[in-house]
Amino acid sequence: MKRPMVGVAAGLFAVGLVAAACGSSKSSTSPTTAQSAATAAPSGATTAPSGTAPSTTGKWTTSHPFVAAFIYVGAPSDAGWTHAHDVARLAVQSHFGGVVKTLYKEDVPEGPQVSQVINELINEGANAIFATSYGYQDAMEAAAKVHPNIFFEQATGTDQLANFAEYYGAGEDGDYLGGMAAGFASKSGQIGFVAPYPIPEVIREIDAFTMGARSVHPGATVRVVWTNTWFDPTKERAAAESLAGAGVDVLADGQDSPTTGQVAEAHNLPWVGYDSNQESFAPKSWLTGTTYNWAVYYIPDIQAMMNGTWKTHFYYGSLKNGFVQLAPFGPSLTSSQKAAILAKEQAIEAGTFDPFTGPITEQNGTIGVPAGKTLPVYTQTGLSKYSISWFVQGVIGSPKG
Amino acid sequence: MSSRVSALRSVRIERRLDIPRWLAWVVPVASLVLALIIAGVVLAATGHNPVSAYRQMFQAAVTAKGGLTATFVYSTPMLFTGLAAAIAFRMRTWNIGGEGQLYMGAVAASGAGLALASWPRPLLVLAMMVAGVAGGALWAVIPGILRAYFRTNEILVSLMLNYVAGYFMYYLIYDSTSYWRDLSTPSARVFPTGKNLAAAANWPVFTAGSFVLPFGFVVGAVLAIGLWFLVRSTRYGFEMRVIGDARAAAEYAGIRTKRKIVSVMAVSGLAAGLGGASQIGDFGHVLDPRGLQQAGYGYTGIVVGALALYNPLAVIISSLFIGALSNSGNALQGPSFPAGLVGTMQGIILFCVLGGEILTRYRVTRRLPGATTHLAARPPASEVPRDGVSATEVAR
Numbered sequence: 001m002k003r004p005m006v007g008v009a010a011g012l013f014a015v016g017l018v019a020a021a022c023g024s025s026k027s028s029t030s031p032t033t034a035q036s037a038a039t040a041a042p043s044g045a046t047t048a049p050s051g052t053a054p055s056t057t058g059k060w061t062t063s064h065p066f067v068a069a070f071i072y073v074g075a076p077s078d079a080g081w082t083h084a085h086d087v088a089r090l091a092v093q094s095h096f097g098g099v100v101k102t103l104y105k106e107d108v109p110e111g112p113q114v115s116q117v118i119n120e121l122i123n124e125g126a127n128a129i130f131a132t133s134y135g136y137q138d139a140m141e142a143a144a145k146v147h148p149n150i151f152f153e154q155a156t157g158t159d160q161l162a163n164f165a166e167y168y169g170a171g172e173d174g175d176y177l178g179g180m181a182a183g184f185a186s187k188s189g190q191i192g193f194v195a196p197y198p199i200p201e202v203i204r205e206i207d208a209f210t211m212g213a214r215s216v217h218p219g220a221t222v223r224v225v226w227t228n229t230w231f232d233p234t235k236e237r238a239a240a241e242s243l244a245g246a247g248v249d250v251l252a253d254g255q256d257s258p259t260t261g262q263v264a265e266a267h268n269l270p271w272v273g274y275d276s277n278q279e280s281f282a283p284k285s286w287l288t289g290t291t292y293n294w295a296v297y298y299i300p301d302i303q304a305m306m307n308g309t310w311k312t313h314f315y316y317g318s319l320k321n322g323f324v325q326l327a328p329f330g331p332s333l334t335s336s337q338k339a340a341i342l343a344k345e346q347a348i349e350a351g352t353f354d355p356f357t358g359p360i361t362e363q364n365g366t367i368g369v370p371a372g373k374t375l376p377v378y379t380q381t382g383l384s385k386y387s388i389s390w391f392v393q394g395v396i397g398s399p400k401g
Numbered sequence: 402m403s404s405r406v407s408a409l410r411s412v413r414i415e416r417r418l419d420i421p422r423w424l425a426w427v428v429p430v431a432s433l434v435l436a437l438i439i440a441g442v443v444l445a446a447t448g449h450n451p452v453s454a455y456r457q458m459f460q461a462a463v464t465a466k467g468g469l470t471a472t473f474v475y476s477t478p479m480l481f482t483g484l485a486a487a488i489a490f491r492m493r494t495w496n497i498g499g500e501g502q503l504y505m506g507a508v509a510a511s512g513a514g515l516a517l518a519s520w521p522r523p524l525l526v527l528a529m530m531v532a533g534v535a536g537g538a539l540w541a542v543i544p545g546i547l548r549a550y551f552r553t554n555e556i557l558v559s560l561m562l563n564y565v566a567g568y569f570m571y572y573l574i575y576d577s578t579s580y581w582r583d584l585s586t587p588s589a590r591v592f593p594t595g596k597n598l599a600a601a602a603n604w605p606v607f608t609a610g611s612f613v614l615p616f617g618f619v620v621g622a623v624l625a626i627g628l629w630f631l632v633r634s635t636r637y638g639f640e641m642r643v644i645g646d647a648r649a650a651a652e653y654a655g656i657r658t659k660r661k662i663v664s665v666m667a668v669s670g671l672a673a674g675l676g677g678a679s680q681i682g683d684f685g686h687v688l689d690p691r692g693l694q695q696a697g698y699g700y701t702g703i704v705v706g707a708l709a710l711y712n713p714l715a716v717i718i719s720s721l722f723i724g725a726l727s728n729s730g731n732a733l734q735g736p737s738f739p740a741g742l743v744g745t746m747q748g749i750i751l752f753c754v755l756g757g758e759i760l761t762r763y764r765v766t767r768r769l770p771g772a773t774t775h776l777a778a779r780p781p782a783s784e785v786p787r788d789g790v791s792a793t794e795v796a797r
Contacts (some may be wrong), residue, residue, distance in 0.1 A: 075740065105731060107740040111692035112478075112684055113731070116471050120732050123466050135691060138594075158588060197691075198575070200591060380588060387591040400576050 110135025169317030179212025476724025481676025482702020500699025506674025537674015545666030
């Protein structure tokens with residue numbers, strides 16, 4: 001009786017073959033117009049950043065649109081990070097009309113599967129691929145080397161090639177302002193932070209938030225709980241509840257969903273959100289939060305690709321150009337508190353203030369950034385905002401997770 | 402009323418003593434058709450055309466450019482973890498630790514790949530395979546020994562060891578300056594990442610036109626054939642089947658069940674560990690703790706093994722089926738087709754195909770009212786094979 005088992009599987013396979021016969025007869029009718037740009041990809045070419053960018057000039061029409069594809073780590077309905085990207089994708093779509101076709105794949109794990117998703121998008125005719133989470137970087141870089149005629153763009157990463165660019169923005173500036181709001185709102189000075197992964201992007205965010213809180217509430221502490229996920233409302237809820245249970249009187253998060261805010265609302269605690277304006281999820285608790293307007297970047301970037309003027313880059317948006325925005329304030333902040341936060345925002349925009357200006361004391365008491373020094377955004381060597389791997393004084397928790 | 406109750410009581414689900422050959426074909430096919438109909442209703446209800454969705458899925462998995470390659474790439478890790486589940490579950494040893502055994506195989510194989518980079522390529526690839534096998538097997542032996550000699554629950558122990566292996570792998574890259582971690586550049590010191598293996602450690606691929614077959618899949622298929630032969634035609638396999646179907650009978654017959662549990666766990670872990678080696682050699686070329694943990698291949702392997710009814714040879718087909726399903730799911734989803742709907746469809750298909758298996762193994766019968774008293778004295782038919790081993794059960 002071994003054969004039946006083989007039979008079961010073979011049966012499944014046979015069904016597949018039948019379906020193959022049915023499927024392939026009609027496949028020739030499906031349009032494959034946009035694939036031409038993806039086909040001429042010599043394999044194994046290693047391109048230095050000094051190489052040539054993909055050339056695309058002047059061939060995009062509504063019948064032959066430029067295909068911009070996005071890889072999402074969560075769902076567009078997450079009300080946070082991915083939602084912000086999808087709002088921008090729709091803005092791209094309405095700005096360019098039929099000349100640009102946008103695609104996306106959602107809930108893509110930051111694991112081995114992403115290489116397959118990239119191949120799939122290329123098969124679907126993508127001319128440009130935007131990977132919207134840090135964990136996609138290695139697969140994106142590998143694919144960029146194999147497909148020199150496709151634009152690859154990586155949010156929050158560090159590496160560059162001739163056809164592989166980086167983009168992000170100074171979320172930490174918004175986080176500093178959000179930290180001020182939390183510092184104002186806290187009575188006990190104990191603030192809780194629900195954090196995704198222990199990577200520099202998040203560490204920088206928590207550092208800025210903590211420095212902002214302590215600037216208006218000396219001695220305030222920020223207790224960090226790691227979830228090790230970008231988007232998982234169950235884990236986010238458990239982390240937020242554990243912080244509420246530990247006695248913090250303000251909550252904040254760097255997650256992709258507004259779950260922390262729902263916990264805050266239930267416990268009547270003020271809350272600083274992230275990624276998108278999430279006020280509607282916790283109208284009483286909402287203080288403010290860093291939000292991203294990715295369309296500020298995507299629209300001119302895609303325009304440059306279509307014009308043939310695109311060059312590889314390391315884009316870093318700011319409060320000043322509107323890429324980073326502070327969400328509207330909630331009901332509990334006083335007008336003088338709001339004025340203090342807005343004054344600091346203006347100082348950041350004017351370039352007279354940067355949260356990462358020394359002296360900055362590390363968690364263990366040593367001086368991390370000496371007085372008078374301001375950290376650059378990213379440098380290959382030496383300390384930069386992108387390479388901070390330590391927490392500042394006032395954070396309770398380990399930056400290693 | 403009471404007559405209805407007794408009519409219901411007279412309906413029995415009993416284990417088949419013999420499975421007709423036609424049934425083993427018809428049930429999965431019918432299950433799949435049923436799944437496509439149910440999923441079709443869901444699709445239609447959400448405003449999608451089922452026929453075009455199915456056609457799109459099929460194209461993505463098989464006929465599209467690079468589609469078949471992607472299906473095999475998706476299938477490769479699940480072939481290994483599916484075998485790991487199938488071989489252990491066949492003996493009713495519930496090794497849920499394929500996930501962790503895959504991690505340990507990946508750790509060992511990447512370590513070997515890094516350390517022996519100067520070796521000629523065939524030897525290096527072989528060394529990585531051996532290391533992966535050793536890593537996975539040794540990790541699986543732990544719950545095996547605890548199960549056999551200390552009567553712990555292997556489900557819990559092997560499951561918990563997945564987390565231990567995950568944290569260990571994480572420690573190697575993120576929390577230490579281990580041999581596996583890349584410390585060559587300032588950037589790598591801040592953004593923890595594993596050392597990339599030399600090109601010589603990349604496993605070969607077989608190409609036929611645009612179709613690219615990973616070496617790992619071939620290794621997995623050979624392993625599947627080997628395990629199938631082991632279970633079917635060797636004394637080792639016979640003893641496994643006897644222990645699985647009737648532990649007490651096996652002990653009375655003088656089979657050394659404790660040793661067998663440990664060694665079957667080792668064989669199961671070996672398969673998963675080889676899968677970890679394939680992840681390094683075929684695809685990643687670097688130890689990526691976060692990526693491997695997010696992928697969850699070990700847990701998917703349990704479904705793959707169950708779909709194959711724990712037959713190693715059928716695991717080749719079931720892993721391709723699940724691989725095709727994952728591949729086509731990623732192709733299907735997009736702005737007009739949410740990932741949640743893809744997951745719903747995949748769930749319906751798996752539920753029906755796995756559920757259909759019950760109809761293969763069991764049958765529903767109705768007793769005539771007059772016969773009830775006579776039959777009530779007998780033990781339920783479904784328990785019979787456990788006590789006295791039936792020839793069919795052993796053969797399976």
